[in-house]
Amino acid sequence: EAGVAQSPRYKIIEKRQSVAFWCNPISGHATLYWYQQILGQGPKLLIQFQNNGVVDDSQLPKDRFSAERLKGVDSTLKIQPAKLEDSAVYLCASRRGGGYTFGSGTRLTVV
Amino acid sequence: AQTVTQSQPEMSVQEAETVTLSCTYDTSESDYYLFWYKQPPSRQMILVIRQEAYKQQNATENRFSVNFQKAAKSFSLKISDSQLGDAAMYFCASTSNSNSGYALNFGKGTSLLVTP
Numbered sequence: 001e002a003g004v005a006q007s008p009r010y011k012i013i014e015k016r017q018s019v020a021f022w023c024n025p026i027s028g029h030a031t032l033y034w035y036q037q038i039l040g041q042g043p044k045l046l047i048q049f050q051n052n053g054v055v056d057d058s059q060l061p062k063d064r065f066s067a068e069r070l071k072g073v074d075s076t077l078k079i080q081p082a083k084l085e086d087s088a089v090y091l092c093a094s095r096r097g098g099g100y101t102f103g104s105g106t107r108l109t110v111v
Numbered sequence: 112a113q114t115v116t117q118s119q120p121e122m123s124v125q126e127a128e129t130v131t132l133s134c135t136y137d138t139s140e141s142d143y144y145l146f147w148y149k150q151p152p153s154r155q156m157i158l159v160i161r162q163e164a165y166k167q168q169n170a171t172e173n174r175f176s177v178n179f180q181k182a183a184k185s186f187s188l189k190i191s192d193s194q195l196g197d198a199a200m201y202f203c204a205s206t207s208n209s210n211s212g213y214a215l216n217f218g219k220g221t222s223l224l225v226t227p
Contacts, residue, residue: 041219102155
C-alpha cells in the first residue's frame with residue numbers, strides 16, 4: 001500500500017509571506033492529522049479531520065493557519081502570514097483503527 | 112491535558128549492547144494505546160512497537176521490547192543487540208481520548224547514539 005504523500009519536501013519563505021502544504025493520506029483512512037514539529041521537540045497536533053469534518057482544531061493558530069480537507073481525501077495546510085516561529089517540520093498522518101502512518105513531512109524555514 | 116514525559120534527552124549505547132529508553136505518561140483514560148516511534152534524519156516517523164493498555168503482556172518486536180507498568184504509567188523501550196542503524200530520535204506517544212479523535216500525544220524525544 002502506498003504511504004502518506006506530502007509536498008513540498010522543503011520550503012523557504014520570508015516572514016509575512018504565505019505558504020501551503022499538501023497531504024494525500026493512505027486510501028481508505030478516514031482520519032487525518034497535521035502536526036507541527038519544532039526542532040528538538042516532539043510533534044504537536046495542529047488539526048484533525050474525520051473525513052472532511054474537523055474533529056479538533058483547538059491548537060491551530062487560527063489567525064494565521066487554516067486547513068481544509070475537501071472531499072475527505074487530500075488536505076492542505078496554509079499559513080498566512082508566516083512568522084519566524086513557524087519554522088518547523090509539518091507532518092501529516094492518517095489513521096485507520098489503531099494504525100497510524102506518517103508522511104515524510106515538509107521542512108519550513110521562515111527567514 | 113494528557114502528557115508524555117521522556118526524561119532522557121540523549122542516550123548512548125555501544126554496538127551489540129542493550130539500552131533502555133524511559134517514558135512516563137499521564138492519562139485518565141481506561142483504554143488507550145502506547146507507541147514508540149523512531150525518527151531518523153529523513154523525518155519519517157517509523158513505528159517501532161505498539162502496546163494496547165488492556166493487554167498485560169509486554170509487546171515485543173524482534174530486538175525491541177517494552178516494559179509496560181500500567182499502575183505506574185511507565186512505558187520503557189529496551190533495544191537489545193543495538194545496531195548502528197538504530198541511531199535516531201525516539202519518541203514515546205500515547206493516544207488521546209475519543210473526544211479528541213485519538214490523536215497521538217508525543218514526548219520530547221530521546222536522541223540515541225550508537226557507537227561502534
